[in-house]
Amino acid sequence: MGTWTLGVIGGSGLYGIDSIENGRWESVASPWGQPSDQVYRGQMDGVEVVFLPRHGRGHSISPSYLNYRANIDVLKRCGVTDILSLSAVGSLREDYKPGDFVMVDQFIDRTFAREKSFFGQGVVAHVSMAHPVCERLAHMAAEAADMLDVTVHKGGTYLVMEGPQFSSLAESKLYRQWGCDVIGMTNMPEAKLAREAEMSYATIAMVTDFDCWHEEEDHVSVTNVLEVLKGNADLGRGTVLNLIKMMAVVDRTPSPQGIETGLDFAIITPPEARDEEALSKLDAVAGRVLKCQ
């Protein structure tokens, strides 16, 4: 039996987390470059918690410029087992309304200007992304949110666009036709990298707008996103606190989806062909299988 270390990636409007005992901001170095910010580390009810503001505390890094690899690497270095992302999204359907939470279970990755893998050169690996979300963590987070006064939709496909501009009307309509439920700019490659680093990942998508497809509602703007987030950022934080309380009373068993052993059958480069420099950068992410220090 193991223990949980919860990593929380706070998105737009969520730059800190209270109620963490002995909480302190700490710098964690990564061979993948600069993460978005320091991490805020502490405990609550005996559970280790590591918070990282995705865009930095001053929201100064836009989605295309985030160093997703460094962010995931530093969480791995902090011993994080499970990552909960809190993200603002636009809704692509009538019944997912601003203020609602959506427990995303699938992604469509339409981003094109980001580093998406730890295994690009020198050591090649291919992990499965068939089920990109940790079902157990998503289920627990949904239960944690259900304890609060918020509508929680269990399931949804999140279309990840490059941004930073919002979608055109034609794009918004196309994504609706594809059966996507919500749209945002950040959860890929985050979820892919978490999977490569053998950490569970789930996201609570906080609906802030109807993008631009809805004929009777305002089109998305930063102003209306922040307005909604002002009202429900506390519900996001409350969900995290409830989740921590749940984690405090159950041992962590290995993921039924085999997430902590995802690299066992993923690396294709034989040991004799692996590049030393690449190996050294993979010490945290893949040290378990590559036996590098």
Ligand SMILES: CSC[C@H]1O[C@H](OP(=O)(O)O)[C@H](O)[C@@H]1O
């Ligand atoms: C401020 S609106 C657009 C911005 O909000 C979302 O970010 P996050 O997922 O970090 O909450 C969206 O993906 C965009 O980056």
Ligand SMILES: Nc1ncnc2[nH]cnc12
């Ligand atoms: N409509 C939208 N499109 C992309 N990212 C968003 N974040 C919040 N609302 C969004």
